[in-house]
Amino acid sequence: MSEIDVEPVEEVEDAADTTDRDPDAVDAEATTDLPAGVDAPEYVLYGGKGGVGKTTMAAATALSSAADGTATLVVSTDPAHSLSDTLDTDIPATPTRIREDSPLWAAEIDPEAAMEEGLFGEGGIGVEGGEAPLGGLGELGETLGEDAVDPLMGGSMPGADEAAAMRQLLEYLDDPRFERVVIDTAPTGHTLRLLELPEVLDSMVGRLLAMREKFSGMMEGFKGMFGVGGDGAEGPDLDELRDRIERLRAVLQDPDRTDFRVVMVPEEMSVVESERLVQRLDEFEIPVGTIVVNRVMEDLADVTDVDPEWVVSPNLDDCEFCQRRWDVQQRALRRATELFRGRDVKRVPLLADEVRGERALRVVAACLA
Numbered sequence: 001m002s003e004i005d006v007e008p009v010e011e012v013e014d015a016a017d018t019t020d021r022d023p024d025a026v027d028a029e030a031t032t033d034l035p036a037g038v039d040a041p042e043y044v045l046y047g048g049k050g051g052v053g054k055t056t057m058a059a060a061t062a063l064s065s066a067a068d069g070t071a072t073l074v075v076s077t078d079p080a081h082s083l084s085d086t087l088d089t090d091i092p093a094t095p096t097r098i099r100e101d102s103p104l105w106a107a108e109i110d111p112e113a114a115m116e117e118g119l120f121g122e123g124g125i126g127v128e129g130g131e132a133p134l135g136g137l138g139e140l141g142e143t144l145g146e147d148a149v150d151p152l153m154g155g156s157m158p159g160a161d162e163a164a165a166m167r168q169l170l171e172y173l174d175d176p177r178f179e180r181v182v183i184d185t186a187p188t189g190h191t192l193r194l195l196e197l198p199e200v201l202d203s204m205v206g207r208l209l210a211m212r213e214k215f216s217g218m219m220e221g222f223k224g225m226f227g228v229g230g231d232g233a234e235g236p237d238l239d240e241l242r243d244r245i246e247r248l249r250a251v252l253q254d255p256d257r258t259d260f261r262v263v264m265v266p267e268e269m270s271v272v273e274s275e276r277l278v279q280r281l282d283e284f285e286i287p288v289g290t291i292v293v294n295r296v297m298e299d300l301a302d303v304t305d306v307d308p309e310w311v312v313s314p315n316l317d318d319c320e321f322c323q324r325r326w327d328v329q330q331r332a333l334r335r336a337t338e339l340f341r342g343r344d345v346k347r348v349p350l351l352a353d354e355v356r357g358e359r360a361l362r363v364v365a366a367c368l369a
Contacts, residue, residue: 032307032362035369037068038180041257045183046292048263049273053294053348054078056355057263058184059086060364065180066104073105073178078186081108088357095177105178170244255287263292264336266329271336278340291340292368293333295350297326303347304366312352 038044038061046054046061055076062074073095076083083106084091089098093110097103172181251257260281264274278288299313300306314322336345348367355364 032310032359032366034067034358034362035064035365037070038064038369040065040180041255041259042179043181043183043251043258045185045258045260046263047185047260047277049270052263052265052270053292053355054263055082055086055184056361056364057261057292057294057348057368058182059083060361060368062104062106062182063102063358063361064365064369065182066099066102069103071103071105071177071179072182073107073172073175073180074182074184075106075172076108076184078184080186083108083184086356086361095175170248253285253287255289258287259289260286261290261292262288263294265295266293266297266332266336268328268332268335271332271339274336275339288343290344290346291336292346292348293336294348296333296347297322297329298347298349300349300351300363300367303349304369306363306366310351310353310363314350 040061044058044061046058048054055078058074058076062072065072074083075095076091081091087098087106089106091098091106091108093108095105095107098106172178252260262274262277262281264270274291281288297314297316300311314326316322316326346368348364351360351363353360355361
């Protein structure tokens with residue numbers, strides 16, 4: 001396990017010394033190797049508040065995972081997708097191979113398209129706005145009506161984006177193409193609703209099964225009383241749906257198969273929100289094995305060996321702004337050290353250049369290795 005190092009950086013370079021760099025020359029000289037493979041289970045989920053760098057970490061992890069020949073899918077469940085921008089390539093809504101030299105697939109889930117398909121695909125339980133508002137419950141839904149069914153389901157369904165993401169996860173469990181799935185989750189609130197969905201669906205399916213059994217008995221009684229024969233319309237296979245939900249829950253709670261990685265920046269509010277997220281994940285019994293602290297003002301060379309052109313550090317000797325930000329980060333890092341002791345902590349320094357495209361992602365991947 002790593003500990004967060006909060007000691008000041010003793011030697012730093014003056015950032016002003018690099019302002020005259022030729023970007024084209026830097027591109028030509030950059031030779032940072034992409035780590036081959038990652039130390040991670042089948043499912044890696046990156047979560048945290050908005051803007052902390054979840055997409056960057058997911059993309060870098062997926063690139064490294066595929067570099068050793070592991071068939072990897074990186075998927076974004078955030079309605080405001082940025083995976084295409086980070087990987088610098090167009091990514092569709094369905095898993096598509098985006099690299100020729102490595103088995104890397106990517107997808108950005110389209111919640112609107114998922115709404116049209118229903119929660120579990122065509123013919124499955126519908127989502128708000130879908131064509132089957134009663135969830136394809138057959139005679140039961142038609143007999144009781146939507147106003148009667150909704151309260152029995154325990155209220156409105158979660159948002160279409162979380163529902164779409166959960167349906168995709170269920171599909172990926174059985175997809176033989178992928179050996180590892182890396183998930184760029186939406187900001188914290190959306191992520192928690194996604195993780196609550198198996199509990200919501202399990203409760204809903206349990207109620208529907210009880211209703212089906214109850215009304216099935218009543219209908220059989222009426223049929224016997226009035227001599228009515230024939231079978232009624234069947235709804236979705238609720239028993240199969242419940243089994244799939246249980247399988248998904250088991251996977252998410254298995255530390256040998258899943259690692260939920262919380263991403264934060266070294267600021268007090270980010271530490272507080274990360275602490276809350278870890279507590280909620282503990283309540284769901286979802287393992288958090290890794291904490292990623294992003295944008296730390298430290299020398300990149302102190303974290304990993306990368307091309308020297310990337311080693312551009314804040315001037316802590318003469319820059320008052322840098323000094324104040326360093327103090328803010330040190331306080332946050334000290335608190336994070338205490339809160340997350342015992343977990344694997346990875347630091348990614350603040351980079352002078354924008355993290356976009358494989359060249360920059362190679363550097364992030366080296367920090368995560």
